[in-house]
Amino acid sequence: xxxxxxxxxxxxxxxxxxxxxxxxxxxxxxxxxxxxxxxxxxxxxxxxxxxxxxxxxxxxxxxxxxxxxxxxxxxxxxxxxxxxxxxxxxxxxxxxxxxxxxxxxxxxxxxxxxxxxxxxxxxxxxxxxxxxxxxxxxxxxxxxx
Numbered sequence: 784x785x786x787x788x789x790x791x792x793x794x795x796x797x798x799x800x801x802x803x804x805x806x807x808x809x810x811x812x813x814x815x816x817x818x819x820x821x822x823x824x825x826x827x828x829x830x831x832x833x834x835x836x837x838x839x840x841x842x843x844x845x846x847x848x849x850x851x852x853x854x855x856x857x858x859x860x861x862x863x864x865x866x867x868x869x870x871x872x873x874x875x876x877x878x879x880x881x882x883x884x885x886x887x888x889x890x891x892x893x894x895x896x897x898x899x900x901x902x903x904x905x906x907x908x909x910x911x912x913x914x915x916x917x918x919x920x921x922x923x924x925x926x927x928x
Contacts, residue, residue, distance in 0.1 A: 784813075784814070784875070784897050784898070784899050784900060785898070785899040785900070786899055786900045786901075786902050787876070787899050787900065787901050787902060787905055788902050788904060788905070789902075789904060789905060789908065790851060790854065790855065790905050790908040790909060790912070791851070793854055793876070793901065793905060794850055794851050794854050796876070796898070797839050797840075797841075797850065797854060798850055801841075802840050802841070803839055803840040803841070804838070804840045805878050805879060805880065805895075806838070806839040806840065806876060806877075806878060806898070807836035807837060807838055807839060807876070807877050807878075807879055807890065807892050808836060808837050808839055808857060808858065808861070808874050808875070808876055808877075808901070809834055809835070809836040809837075809874070809875055809876075809877055809892075809894075810861060810864035810865060810868060810872055810873070810874050811834075811868070811872055811875070812871040812872055812873075813873075813875060813897075813900075814875070814877065814894060814897035816871075817834055817894070820834075821833055821834060821891070822834050822835040822885065822891065824885070824886050825886075826886065831883065831885055831891050832882050832883045832891055833879075833881075833882040833883060833890075833891030833892045833893050834877075834879075834891065834892050834893075834894060835885050835889050835890075835891060835892075836877065836879070836889070836890055836891075836892040837857060837860075837861055837889060837890065838857075838881075838890055839854065839857055839876070841853050851912065852912060852913075852916055854909075855908070855909035855912040855913050856909075856913055858874060858901065858905070858906060858909045859906075859909045859910060859913045861874075862906060862909075862910075873900060873901070873903075874900070874901040874906070875897060875898070875899065875900045875901060876897075876898040876899050876900075876901065877892065877894045877895075877896065877897050877898055878894070878895050878896040878897075878898055879892040879893055879894045879895050879896075880892065880893050880895065
């Protein structure tokens with residue numbers, strides 16, 4: 784699986800696949816560990832019909848704002864999952880089909896093809912981009928943070 788070493792490489796993938804409805808980012812130990820399994824509800828332990836992931840497709844309400852900032856925000860918002868989910872967890876891009884919604888209304892996805900890892904350098908770029916463009920203090924979507 785390839786590694787996206789800078790934000791522009793990831794943005795180019797999403798731009799060439801527009802509207803990119805089948806591209807998602809997942810925070811886990813990777814497709815080999817996820818295998819054919821599905822996510823579980825953290826509260827009840829119930830098995831979900833797919834893997835929890837976040838869409839990379841740009842939403843129409845985003846208007847003419849830069850795609851680069853959209854992607855940075857999508858990655859920045861969930862960066863807390865690396866620490867929350869433990870050692871070896873990192874973001875990766877997958878192609879898949881949404882098969883449902885999880886308890887936090889996140890897409891549940893059946894992975895058809897892993898695309899690539901997202902390098903730490905990309906995450907640093909995202910953090911810098913979000914910080915320089917935010918109108919207010921902006922952090923990850925971390926319930927306990």
